[in-house]
Each structure stands twice: as C-alpha cells, then as structure tokens.
Amino acid sequence: MSDTPSTGTQPTVAEKIFTFVDERVGLKLLAAKMLNESVPGGSRWAYVFGSILLFIFIMQAITGVLLMFYYVPTADHAYASTQYILHDVDYGWFLLSYHFWGSTAMVVCVFAHMSQVFLWGAYKKPRELIWLVGLALFALVMGFGFTGYLLPWDQRAYWATTVGVEIMDKMPVLGDFLARFLKGGPTPGQMTLSRFFVIHVMVLPAALIALAGLHLFLFRCAGPAGPFRGAPAELKAKTDYFFPRQIWKDVVGMAVVFACISAMAFWEPVVLLEEATPDPGDYHPEPEWYFLFIFQHLRLKMFSGELGQFLGSMGLPGLLGMMLVLLPFFDRNPERNIFKRPFALIGWVMLTASILLFTVSAIINRDFLD
Amino acid sequence: MNEHISPTKLGFGILWPAFWTGLPFKLAFAVLFLAFGIIHFENRIALAFVMLLASPVTVFAVPTVTLALGSNIGEGPGIALLFLLAIPIDIWSLGIVGRTFFLERLRREPPGGLGLTLWWKCALVGAIYVPILWVAQGAITEAAIAGAYSILEADVLRGIPVAEGISIKLTLWSTVATVALLVLFVVGFSLVGRMIRRTVQSAGHAPENYQGLIVRWDLMRVPLDQGWMLTALSGAAVVLSVLFWFSLPVFTPHPHDCCKKPEVMAEPPFKPLEILNENEKMIARLAAQVELLVEQRAKSELDKEQSKGKGKEGTEIVEAPDATKPAAPTAAKQ
Numbered sequence: 149m150s151d152t153p154s155t156g157t158q159p160t161v162a163e164k165i166f167t168f169v170d171e172r173v174g175l176k177l178l179a180a181k182m183l184n185e186s187v188p189g190g191s192r193w194a195y196v197f198g199s200i201l202l203f204i205f206i207m208q209a210i211t212g213v214l215l216m217f218y219y220v221p222t223a224d225h226a227y228a229s230t231q232y233i234l235h236d237v238d239y240g241w242f243l244l245s246y247h248f249w250g251s252t253a254m255v256v257c258v259f260a261h262m263s264q265v266f267l268w269g270a271y272k273k274p275r276e277l278i279w280l281v282g283l284a285l286f287a288l289v290m291g292f293g294f295t296g297y298l299l300p301w302d303q304r305a306y307w308a309t310t311v312g313v314e315i316m317d318k319m320p321v322l323g324d325f326l327a328r329f330l331k332g333g334p335t336p337g338q339m340t341l342s343r344f345f346v347i348h349v350m351v352l353p354a355a356l357i358a359l360a361g362l363h364l365f366l367f368r369c370a371g372p373a374g375p376f377r378g379a380p381a382e383l384k385a386k387t388d389y390f391f392p393r394q395i396w397k398d399v400v401g402m403a404v405v406f407a408c409i410s411a412m413a414f415w416e417p418v419v420l421l422e423e424a425t426p427d428p429g430d431y432h433p434e435p436e437w438y439f440l441f442i443f444q445h446l447r448l449k450m451f452s453g454e455l456g457q458f459l460g461s462m463g464l465p466g467l468l469g470m471m472l473v474l475l476p477f478f479d480r481n482p483e484r485n486i487f488k489r490p491f492a493l494i495g496w497v498m499l500t501a502s503i504l505l506f507t508v509s510a511i512i513n514r515d516f517l518d
Numbered sequence: 519m520n521e522h523i524s525p526t527k528l529g530f531g532i533l534w535p536a537f538w539t540g541l542p543f544k545l546a547f548a549v550l551f552l553a554f555g556i557i558h559f560e561n562r563i564a565l566a567f568v569m570l571l572a573s574p575v576t577v578f579a580v581p582t583v584t585l586a587l588g589s590n591i592g593e594g595p596g597i598a599l600l601f602l603l604a605i606p607i608d609i610w611s612l613g614i615v616g617r618t619f620f621l622e623r624l625r626r627e628p629p630g631g632l633g634l635t636l637w638w639k640c641a642l643v644g645a646i647y648v649p650i651l652w653v654a655q656g657a658i659t660e661a662a663i664a665g666a667y668s669i670l671e672a673d674v675l676r677g678i679p680v681a682e683g684i685s686i687k688l689t690l691w692s693t694v695a696t697v698a699l700l701v702l703f704v705v706g707f708s709l710v711g712r713m714i715r716r717t718v719q720s721a722g723h724a725p726e727n728y729q730g731l732i733v734r735w736d737l738m739r740v741p742l743d744q745g746w747m748l749t750a751l752s753g754a755a756v757v758l759s760v761l762f763w764f765s766l767p768v769f770t771p772h773p774h775d776c777c778k779k780p781e782v783m784a785e786p787p788f789k790p791l792e793i794l795n796e797n798e799k800m801i802a803r804l805a806a807q808v809e810l811l812v813e814q815r816a817k818s819e820l821d822k823e824q825s826k827g828k829g830k831e832g833t834e835i836v837e838a839p840d841a842t843k844p845a846a847p848t849a850a851k852q
Binding site: 193231234235236238239240241242381382385386388393400403404407408410411412414415417419420444447448449505506508509512513516 | 538541542545546548549552553559563679680681682684685688689692728729732736739740762766767768769770771772773774776777
C-alpha cells in the first residue's frame with residue numbers, strides 16, 4: 149500500500165487495486181484516521197493491553213471455529229468428541245489447549261487493562277462511558293469463561309457449572325430464573341449443554357464484537373488520556389502518533405502473549421477427567437480458577453447460613469460491581485496521579501491482594517480435602 | 519540531568535526495561551525448545567519464567583543454584599542452550615536500554631560498548647548475589663511458614679475452622695516472605711546501580727537542550743533502515759513459524775487413560791527370495807530327516823525279522839507288546 153505512484157509512468161496492479169478501492173471506500177482517509185491518532189506523552193508499554201485483548205479474542209475465535217468442526221454439543225457425544233479432538237485430530241490437542249489457556253490469558257489481561265485504566269485515572273471525565281462499556285466487556289469475558297467451561301462435559305466441567313449456577317441462584321429477583329433458564333432442568337443435562345453452547349458461540353461473541361466496537365469508538369472520540377504525571381513540556385516533546393511506535397509495541401505484546409499461551413499449552417495440555425455424571429465420587433466440586441476466590445470465602449464461617457451465603461456470593465461481589473460502575477461519577481477529582489490518590493491505591497492493592505490470597509487459599513484447601 | 523540519582527533507581531531504571539526488551543526473543547526460543555521437547559519445566563514454570571526474564575543477572579546464577587544448591591528450574595539440555603542464547607540478546611537489550619537511559623534520564627553521552635559493559639557488570643553481581651538471595655529467601659520463607667503454623671497451633675487458636683486457618687496462615691507467611699523478597703530485590707538493584715555508577719560518572723554531558731535530546735533519544739529507538747529491519751523481522755517470524763509447526767507434536771503428549779492408542783507391532787518386511795531360500799533349506803532338512811527315519815525303520819524291521827528267525831530255531835521267545843497297538847483288555851484274558 150503506497151500513497152505515491154511507483155517510479156514508472158504506469159501504476160502497478162497493486163496501486164490500481166488500491167486506487168479502485170480508495171475511490172469507493174476512502175481507504176486513505178480511513179488509514180490516516182486509524183493510524184495518525186495522537187498519543188500524548190508518546191507510546192508506552194502500559195497501553196498495549198487493549199490491543200492484546202483484541203488479539204486474544206481473534207485467536208479465541210479462530211481456534212474456537214476450528215474446534216467446532218469436530219465438537220458435538222450433545223450430552224452423549226460432547227465428551228467423546230472432545231476426546232476425539234484431543235487424541236485423533238491432527239494438532240487438535242494444541243488447538244484445544246491454546247483455546248483453554250487463551251481464556252485464562254483473556255481474564256488476566258482484562259484485569260491488567262482495568263487496573264491500568266484505574267491506576268492511570270483514565271476513567272475520569274470525559275471517559276466515563278468508555279469505563280462503563282469496559283465493565284460490560286469484563287462481564288462478557290467472565291461469561292465466556294463460565295459457559296465454555298461446561299462444553300468438554302467431564303466431571304470438572306459439570307461440577308464447576310453446578311457450583312456456578314448455584315452461586316447464581318442466590319441472586320435476588322433474577323437468580324432463580326437465571327439458574328432455571330441456564331440449567332433447563334433439575335440437574336445439568338442436554339438442555340444445559342445446548343444453552344451454554346449457543347450462548348458461548350453465538351450470543352456472547354456477537355455482544356462482544358458490538359461492545360468492543362462501541363468501546364473503540366468512544367475511545368477515539370475522547371482520545372487517549374496519556375500519562376498521569378510529567379511536565380507539560382516533556383509530554384509535548386514526547387507526543388507521537390499511534391503509528392508506528394505504539395503499533396510496534398502492540399505487535400510485540402501480542403507476540404509475547406502468543407508465546408506465553410503456547411508455552412502454557414505445552415507445559416500443561418488439556419487433559420479431561422472422567423465423563424460427567426451426577427455423582428461427584430472422589431472429585432471435590434469447584435468453579436474455574438477465576439471464581440475460586442469467591443468460592444473460598446464462601447467456606448468462611450462468617451458466610452455460613454443462607455444470609456451469609458447470599459452476602460458472600462452475591463452481596464459483596466455485587467457491591468464491588470456497583471462501586472466500579474459508579475466510580476467515575478463519585479470520583480470527580482481531576483487529579484490522575486495514583487500517588488496522589490491514596491484511597492484508590494490502597495483500595496486496588498487490598499482488592500488484588502485479597503483475590504490472590506483467597507485464590508491460593510482455595511488451592512491449598514483443595515489439597516487439604518484431597 | 520539528575521546528578522543524585524540513587525543506585526537503586528539507577529539499577530532498576532536500566533534492568534527493568536532491559537528485562538522486558540530481551541524477553542520476546544528469549545520467549546520465542548523457549549517456545550521452540552518446548553515444542554522440540556528438549557525442555558521440561560514441570561511445576562516450576564513461573565520460576566523458570568522469572569529466571570529467563572531476569573537472565574542478565576541470572577545467567578551465571580542458574581548453574582550455581584542448580585549444581586551447588588541442588589534446586590533446578592526444570593530439566594533438559596534446552597535450558598543450558600536457552601541461557602546461552604540469552605547472552606547476546608541481553609547484551610543487545612542492555613545496550614539499547616542503556617543508551618536511551620543515559621541520554622534521556624541522565625543527559626549524558628552513552629559511551630561505546632555500553633551493552634557489553636553493563637552486561638558483564640550485571641552478570642557478575644547476579645552470579646554472587648542471586649544464590650545468596652535464593653538461600654536467604656528460602657530460609658526466610660521456611661521460617662515464616664513454621665512460625666505461622668506454630669502460632670495457629672497455640673491452644674487459644676486451636677478452634678479456628680479449616681478455611682479461616684488456611685487463609686490466616688497464608689497471610690502471615692506470605693506477608694513476611696513478600697516483604698523479605700522486596701527488600702532483597704531493592705538491595706540487588708542497589709548493588710547493580712553501584713556497579714554501573716562509575717560508567718555513568720565517566721560519561722560526558724550531552725550538549726543538546728531537552729528537545730534535542732528527545733529527538734536523539736527517539737531516533738535511537740528506531741532502526742536506521744526500517745525497510746531492512748521489517749524484512750529481517752518478517753523473515754525471522756516466518757522461519758520461527760515454520761520451525762514451530764514442524765516441531766509441534768501432531769497428537770497430545772498426555773493421552774487420557776480411556777483413549778490410549780493400541781501399540782501397533784510393525785510386521786517384518788517381506789523378502790520373497792530370502793523366504794524362498796529358507797523354505798527350500800527347511801524342506802531339504804525335513805526330507806533328510808524323513809529319509810533317516812525310513813532307514814531306521816527299515817533297519818529295525820530287518821533286525822526284528824532276524825531275531826524271529828533265531829527264536830524259531832531255539833527256545834520260544836515271548837514277543838514284547840507293540841507300544842503303538844492298544845493293550846488287550848484284562849477281562850478278555852480272563
């Protein structure tokens with residue numbers, strides 16, 4: 149793609165095609181708008197998480213489509229078809245393992261992206277809408293993880309879903325309806341699998357594409373927030389366009405994430421447990437790792453009893469979610485430097501530490517039960 | 519120019535970006551070696567990642583930790599090869615980070631051969647300090663775990679439920695271990711900063727104003743020939759991708775019990791001439807055996823006839839029963 153004609157008198161075939169499309173679509177203008185975005189303070193590694201998330205989503209979509217060529221979403225064939233993918237399809241084990249670890253990477257990168265926005269104070273006016281749409285995208289990513297976990301139809305999948313739906317059941321007003329709708333019967337079965345599959349491969353991807361588009365549109369309207377500290381002269385001197393430096397950093401970030409997910413797929417490829425049955429046997433039911441911290445604090449005595457279980461499973465996470473939604477509206481101080489916002493810094497450290505602590509506690513508790 | 523930059527800030531300011539600058543290249547090799555099956559990290563992948571990330575300081579410390587302290591980050595010949603390949607990558611990354619740091623943060627002219635100078639200084643500090651850090655951190659963590667367990671085993675706290683007990687113990691020992699690790703890291707960065715301070719002091723001041731410095735700093739981060747750089751990187755990416763798909767196992771290296779493939783025994787190759795010769799030899803051998811048996815039979819029959827003739831001439835000889843004929847029933851004799 150070149151803006152200037154080649155040195156010869158006649159344009160090349162590529163230039164002719166480019167001109168043809170440009171006359172009809174306005175490619176030059178589009179490319180200029182996409183690439184010549186001003187980045188205050190210059191490119192930074194801290195800004196790569198948004199692009200990385202887009203990359204992970206694309207890779208999840210590609211691997212997901214390839215897996216769907218072989219996967220059968222029925223209760224009597226889901227397990228066998230997953231085993232077939234793992235053992236008989238060429239490179240099937242790598243595709244499935246990449247898809248599995250990709251979902252984990254997505255959760256980690258969403259948390260990193262949200263942390264970066266929070267710590268940089270990039271949710272403040274005029275970027276409140278970007279933050280809200282971002283929160284909705286975070287919920288969708290968690291939904292992807294929750295619905296995808298059931299599909300292999302082994303004991304781990306079955307019981308993680310059972311525990312997850314039971315936690316959802318404790319939600320006031322909507323909880324009972326949602327739990328019954330998702331399960332489609334008294335115990336997880338064919339209806340559950342069908343509904344989770346459709347939500348996983350149709351509803352959530354469509355919603356994510358729409359919201360991600362809106363997120364990007366709002367981001368381009370408001371513009372990047374830039375670093376939270378630095379003298380105006382320094383920021384002005386370092387201000388740069390999105391292309392090429394930020395794009396280069398994004399590409400390197402994507403390569404690193406691809407390498408990390410591949411390394412995880414080699415290190416710990418997906419291995420299924422026994423086929424799902426309503427009898428857990430020796431298996432101790434637990435949700436997937438990113439819900440383990442909620443699961444572990446439900447084991448605490450202070451959250452025992454019906455009220456305690458509700459508070460632990462829905463009350464506190466709901467309160468946290470509500471605080472995140474309202475954050476840009478009650479935090480109206482224009483100060484963005486995180487070192488001058490002690491409550492924000494302490495709050496983030498406490499939340500991250502408690503999530504880590506309870507997740508590791510759940511793993512130790514699992515070993516204790518085993 | 520920040521004349522009074524602390525050694526910790528100096529060490530951290532150079533090492534931290536250098537760690538991440540070299541990582542993508544090192545990761546590419548690590549993934550390839552994993553695909554080749556010459557590296558096995560077992561349960562220590564997080565530790566292996568940290569050691570690889572920090573290879574400018576851990577490159578000589580890893581053998582010490584493995585051989586002298588009996589603790590390894592994984593197995594396989596690929597680990598040694600990986601850390602060997604990390605050396606030129608680290609020299610390059612320390613060079614590029616060092617030059618930009620000298621110019622932008624210290625406002626000094628970066629001296630020639632900066633990457634190599636920074637690398638050997640970092641590697642030297644790491645070779646001595648990282649094993650000390652390893653031992654100290656291990657001892658502190660063990661002591662903290664023992665302390666946390668002994669606190670929870672006190673009579674007053676015995677009634678604490680299991681889940682609460684686990685979280686309290688984890689909080690107690692992990693807080694101590696994390697604080698100790700942070701302190702040890704700060705000391706380590708400070709040591710590296712002290713080692714490279716002399717290089718900073720011997721560098722001359724940069725003559726330009728801030729805007730001029732930023733322009734130079736910015737150009738330092740961009741390759742001189744971008745087309746060549748893009749071509750080289752694209753070529754490397756293609757080669758790595760081909761190698762990756764070539765080395766990637768087709769089937770899972772961890773098959774489930776229910777789906778283990780049956781062991782197929784390969785049949786020996788069919789060689790008609792050899793088999794024909796063997797059969798001919800066998801037929802000849804069997805024919806010789808049959809001939810021998812016939813001769814023996816004829817000889818024994820001849821001997822019998824001769825002995826019968828002798829018996830008729832002398833006393834009557836009682837004939838021994840033929841083993842091949844069925845014995846006569848006892849009742850019939852009676």
